[in-house]
Amino acid sequence: MTENEIGTVVVDTSIAIHRELGPGLLETVYEMVLGFELTRRGLKVERQVPIPIRYQELRFDEAVSRRPDCGRKSHCRAESVERVVAAHRKQVQTYLRFSGLKLGYLLNFGEALMKDGITRAVNGLAE
16 A cells, blocks of 8 residues: 555544544544554554664664554554644654654544544655
């Protein structure tokens, strides 16, 4: 699947989860359910994916994402907050930059309507 095809599955799945569970649970619940549902829909989902970080001559191999990655092509960050701030969006962009992934989603399950809680981030992905 392409990144954009994976993105469609991520968005559809997030909306379905939000409809069933509603807003306001802990983000770890949404992360686990999202990983479960994306796997059921045919995506390979990984958590605790190591991401090496380089800073000048230093390399940090222990930097890890606890967020779901879909087939090493897309990153999803589940939040459950009243309001997404710029720092949330920047975290997704930073992860994409260091991981080399081209597509990421910030999914705020704290919104009343899930469609208002979906932020798409790209890193060199052709639209």
